[in-house]
Amino acid sequence: MKIKRKCSGKIIAEALGMEKFDVIIVGAGAAGLMAAKILCDAKKKVCILEARDRVGGRVHTLIKKGFSKPVEAGAEFIHGKLPLTICLLKEAGIKYYETDGALWQLKNDGLKKREDFIEHAEQLMKKLKELDHDISITAFLDKYFDDAKYSEMKNSLQQYIEGYDAADINYASSLALKEEWQKEEDKQYRIEGGYGLLLDHLKNNCLQNGCSIHLSTIVKKIKWKDEDVEVITKQNDSYFSGKVILTIPPLLLTGEENGAGISFDPSLPLVTEAAKQIGYGGVIKIVMEFTHAFWETGECRKAEDLFFLFSEEKIPTWWSQLPDKTPILTGWLAGPKANELVNADDDIILQQALHSLSSIFAIDTEILQKNLKASHIHNWIADPFSKGAYSYNTTTSAAAKKILATPVANTLFFAGEALDKDSNATVEAALQSGKEVAEKILK
């Protein structure tokens, strides 16, 4: 129920004979929609408040002029046969397929197909396994790999952590890196038609089960006492419920002054402090469709069967759509280096992307520009409702996650990719976290 705010939630809701929702969910991303699906299935009265004019959050499949297939501006891959994602895809009748192709890298000895990207990988793993307490990656490298002969390996590892985990090595956890490598899944999948279909399935399921979803509704403040909450929006409207699930990125839990951030009354210093301890990295994603796959022909440096390509260019990482042959290349700039371009406008980023491709493939920028059919740039750091791309584990994040996983007065609950207990940074983690918090409420 929405009304203009005049006085405290309970009094006004009751005085006006308005029903409170059982649960208000802030955020209609994967975690929020998954939680809503379970709660609505259990006949709870649920309302979702979403700041954007669409559902999906960091899943954003676009149909854009000039592209011959949907563009994934956010999440794109399923990293392995992830149980909840696969189960929902089956339930919705959505197809998915395995990715294909070779890994290429541009180094001093040229552009080559490669298997190993990090030198001394066995030694690295051995030392990671010996760690008896957590330290940052920088501290780990300084302690065990100080010798000059490891400088190339240190550079490769830094690139991997910045590129894949969007993390800063000065804060990223060494124990988390060990775990990540131990359970690394090498098979990856894509969803036919895009990830957006999965989120639409969840949304439709919620709507069919009576959930109300309010888009373009930015939550600013949460006034709460035991099982009695007033959620106040930027437009100064109020919504009332017994419980609230917050699924926004942790960074937005750190205060009202922080753009789309949310504040609490009474304040929650433990929660805001914990949210600051969770690592959160930025990504700028550039999707470019060309007239043809110039990297497969002999007109420049060739990279046949190209899936992923790694380089040290300004936009260092690129991938194709294989096994789909649509001539699209996706550029990826992540971690601290992406922050350097946070205020750059799209034209500048596009020029950097063309320049990087020109150096990688030894082809004129003008030719690339002439062959470019369409492009899309999404700067997730500048996006006010995400302020970054996904979380990473720091040496203090395990304790912080425990704090955020504990409901406040059985009234305020937190969920989202950063809070899944087994992993983080993926759609699967967000779905699992949403499921877990909904089940906790139903108990």
Ligand SMILES: Cc1cc2nc3c(=O)[nH]c(=O)nc-3n(C[C@H](O)[C@H](O)[C@H](O)COP(=O)(O)OP(=O)(O)OC[C@H]3O[C@@H](n4cnc5c(N)ncnc54)[C@H](O)[C@@H]3O)c2cc1C
């Ligand atoms: C570029 C990029 C690439 C990625 N690639 C992959 C990949 O290949 N595979 C993979 O599994 N994962 C990938 N991820 C990660 C994945 O997208 C996220 O982990 C997941 O989508 C997060 O879901 P969530 O529900 O936790 O958060 P979100 O999707 O961020 O949902 C939170 C919602 O809260 C809303 N919100 C924020 N503030 C407010 C407010 N004040 N009031 C109301 N609503 C608010 C937001 O608009 C958002 O819709 C990628 C992410 C990015 C950005």
